[in-house]
Amino acid sequence: MKAHIKKIVIHTKKRKEIVNITQRVREAIDKSGIKEGIVLVNSMHITSSVFINDEEDGLKRDFMEWLERLAPEGDYEHHAAGEDNADAHLKRTLMGREVVIAITEGKLDFGPWEQIFYGEFDGQRDKRVLIKVIGE
Numbered sequence: 001m002k003a004h005i006k007k008i009v010i011h012t013k014k015r016k017e018i019v020n021i022t023q024r025v026r027e028a029i030d031k032s033g034i035k036e037g038i039v040l041v042n043s044m045h046i047t048s049s050v051f052i053n054d055e056e057d058g059l060k061r062d063f064m065e066w067l068e069r070l071a072p073e074g075d076y077e078h079h080a081a082g083e084d085n086a087d088a089h090l091k092r093t094l095m096g097r098e099v100v101i102a103i104t105e106g107k108l109d110f111g112p113w114e115q116i117f118y119g120e121f122d123g124q125r126d127k128r129v130l131i132k133v134i135g136e
Ligand code: ZN
Pocket: 078, 083, 084, 085, 086, 089
């Protein structure tokens, strides 16, 4: 069994943004040389997410609008600790920390519309995403 790790840095211009990272995951799989196995992709921060869905601009706006309704910016108990980003922590938990995808014949074994996204909810600074490829 082999293992290959890649950490990528994402620095969004906006505080909240959805970034398609599918190609960067494909590059890590290619570099690993692993043909059969799994890839784990996770945000290393508690105010951003990694999730799988469709590359469609309207849907990405829908996700952000839905998250804003569930976890609006505003006052939270967390802010008594001197922070201002409780909404981002809540959004991260709603959208999830990581995804795991099968690798078959050296490729992401995806359904027809699946893409990997990084969801940033408190950005405008360097954030890291871990890509770990395991297999042979
Ligand atoms: Zn916080």
